[in-house]
Amino acid sequence: MSFRSDTRGIGVAKLFFTIVTGVGLGLSLGTAFLIVRGPFFGGPALDPFLMMGVLAVFIVGILVVSWGTTRLFGVGASA
Numbered sequence: 710m711s712f713r714s715d716t717r718g719i720g721v722a723k724l725f726f727t728i729v730t731g732v733g734l735g736l737s738l739g740t741a742f743l744i745v746r747g748p749f750f751g752g753p754a755l756d757p758f759l760m761m762g763v764l765a766v767f768i769v770g771i772l773v774v775s776w777g778t779t780r781l782f783g784v785g786a787s788a
Contacts, residue, residue, distance in 0.1 A: 723781060730777035736770030 747754030
């Protein structure tokens with residue numbers, strides 16, 4: 710099954726991977742703010758258990774944005 714066969718407009722696959730990339734970017738930016746809020750912006754630091762959860766979501770966000778970006782631009786795909 711080829712995801713690149715849609716030649717009309719932006720394509721459903723490109724739209725999907727753009728949304729996936731945006732969600733991953735939002736996850737990583739939102740959780741990065743929560744991680745650095747305490748030490749750099751003068752806010753309270755998160756509790757250790759919550760900080761580990763935020764760090765896990767940050768790593769998932771980085772994985773999602775990298776997967777979505779590579780699929781969007783066709784990195785590693787054969788022509």
